[in-house]
Amino acid sequence: FQTAAYGMSPFIHFAPDLLRPYPVVTTFHDLRFPYLFPKAGALRSWIVRRLARASAAAIVTNDEDYAALAAHQIEATIIPIGSNIDPTGSQARPRGDSEFVIGFFGLINTSKGLDLLLESVRSLIDQGVPVKLWMIGAVAGSSDSTNLDYAKKIDAIIDRLALRPHLLQTKFLDDAGVAMYLRAADVVALPFRDGASLRRGSLMAALNCGTAIVTTAPAQPIAALDNAVLFCEPTAESLTAALHTLYADPERRIRLREAAKRAAHQFDWGQIAERTIAVFERARESQPTKESMR
Template identity: 40%
Template sequence: MGLKIGLVTGEFPPMEGGVGAFTAELAKALHQLGHTVHIITSREARPPDAPRTFTSALEPIAIDFAQLHPRLNRWRWPSLAVIADIVLRHELDVVNIQYQPAAYNMNSAAINFLPWRLKNVAKTAVTFHDLRVPYLFPKAGRLRQTAVNFLARSANGVITTNPADHQSLISNLQSPVVNIPIGSNITAHTTNHIEIDEIRSRLGLKPPAVLLGYFGFLNESKGADVLIEALAQLDGRFHLIFIGGQTGASDNANNQAFLDGLRRQIESLGLNERVHWTGFLSDARVSAHLQAADMLVMPYRDGASLRRGTLMAALAHGRPLITTTPTTPTPQLQSGETCYLVPVGGVGSLATAVQTLTNDEELREKLGHGAAKLADQFSWEKIAAETAVFFQTLLSNGF
């Protein structure tokens, strides 16, 4: 028997953001498994063609795979009552909070109290996309960590997306904790050499040009500035393309500040002619650009992690990937097998790795095949099935 599942998320398409894209893919897969899904999210996610009368604003919008409730504005304390009303009206069995502080523009800890508000109303599970603390307000200090701890402890169950977060939480919680990795938020579309040639030609690339690809929004944690420094050490054959939107809907001010600094860095190093930008693209065009790059380079400052949707997209597209050594053991990421690992912040080693892969076609093919094989472990059907089983476990425990 299918469940009635509520997914609470601070962002959802057409808003740009990894958590929103994750929620959409999870909802689609849960729907395919026969569950009824309600997505409770920001007003900014209201489809542009949806009615905007006062009455219609209170009603869910039917999309292909879910009922969409774009009702929330600033994610403050009144938001809890709005969510509780939706849960009661639609008799939801379980509410799954997609938690990443930046997605909720957190100047308030209200969302951290949602499991407490829904106690004896519906089962709650929190998916931690990361364990970063919210900003809340100046000098919040220890209250930031306290808010995260309260959220984890008041939920009926917790989902982590990577081994490091799982290890951090499992020893501190009495409620069930399960690790369910994320999948690629970009479907690998079939393309051909004509489309690939068109993309490279539009960029003005001719043999022996080498195109490096970077995918994802730009912020300090993802190491794009290190990549620019490495590009400056490489000769004029090497070009870099930033694929997709640049700052996203979450934490836009900080991301914009980083982007502005990155553009100044590019100009100061004389790289304007070798750095290209696509801007926001459809999934199909993102997929084509990923395949048009000779290799993908994503030097995360906090190390590669299976919680990164951008990394999962690289794997799903079977691309040779250069990334940074994980800060915690991640057996799936084997250097020379599924990816090519370099030290965090190592500009010289990053440039050397690019040269190595450029000169070794056999290694590039090996890494691409290894990435695609690894990605098979992270299908959305499998992720949704594991998530639904966890929800069923919570429901069987009773209140």
């Protein structure tokens, strides 16, 4: 479940009630809200919590959402998402040996911090670093009308900072194409404004491809990312310092790549499936049978 899905209809939140006595298990990709009915205020969070409470079981993908539901006495199970980007068999994209390639992957929206990365790239270039920025599959997201405005802002920043000669923008790519670019980048930079989270598909893809990752520190510690990424603060200055550190230390980039590969094993789809089935079984066993309801 995601709030921007199902045509953003409020009626999906009442599915557990409509389908009783059959148990409904809801997996929440996240608990965030699209740009929908901005004047609805607290009603938006209430209706999402109502779906979680009415479900026979709730699954969340990250610690932040687990804590948010627990604060309202709603039980949930944490099962992280995996990545659809499979690096197996993919070849790294050819690139210049003298370039320091920074990859950015994902939809363009304000929360991704792409404007911070552009400022950092300009700073690195001014310091003499031979940067090439790959914007991999970077197109504006469609679930929020403000994304198009942000994409226009990004274009303006690129021109203001004279970054066109240092930029490669791929538009949409299939999974194999994404893996090809991610594997070839020296570093993947994901400066989320709200901090790294296991709900971020772009982060999971970068881990799965075994890349050296620079991302912003999470709101609360994520054990799965310990020593697997290099954290920075959500500022251009902090991001620049982290990227320059990895530019100057190829051995550290290698260590981060190996750590990312190890971390990715925790998000194997086979394990995710087994844990999800276990939740389904518990939900089924906890529901009254038709015979017991007679």
